[in-house]
Amino acid sequence: LSSVKKLISFLIKEYKINSNNVLGHSDIAPFRKKDPGEKFPWRYLAYKKIGIWHKVEEKKLKKIRNTKITKTETLKFISYLNKIGYFVKNLNKNKKFKLFKSFQRRFRQKLINGKIDRECLFIAEKLSNLY
Numbered sequence: 001l002s003s004v005k006k007l008i009s010f011l012i013k014e015y016k017i018n019s020n021n022v023l024g025h026s027d028i029a030p031f032r033k034k035d036p037g038e039k040f041p042w043r044y045l046a047y048k049k050i051g052i053w054h055k056v057e058e059k060k061l062k063k064i065r066n067t068k069i070t071k072t073e074t075l076k077f078i079s080y081l082n083k084i085g086y087f088v089k090n091l092n093k094n095k096k097f098k099l100f101k102s103f104q105r106r107f108r109q110k111l112i113n114g115k116i117d118r119e120c121l122f123i124a125e126k127l128s129n130l131y
Helices: 002-015 042-047 058-064 071-084 093-107 118-128
Strands: none
Touching: 002 042, 058 118, 071 093, 071 118, 093 118
């Protein structure tokens, strides 16, 4: 973990990158890329002031995991993704699925199924408040 942190810290300094703007390939190109994947230490890096992460307790998230949301709430989720910086234009069913999985690989690494539930909605809302 420390070597990943050292490398990213070097790149941030070298290229004058705002540390909140550290992204993965799948954040930029979710329809083509899966990396760095759900095992990448995004949470650890955010606590080291690299990238962003939500500050919601795992216990609370588990309670709302797999709880269905309405179509209106799904649209709200997509608007949060837009605010966070994901590309949300012209989404067909397949692209939504890939986009949702990309979000989950980054911010809900315990369950990557491409289905948006109340947990994903809550996380996206908290993240959108950072912008």
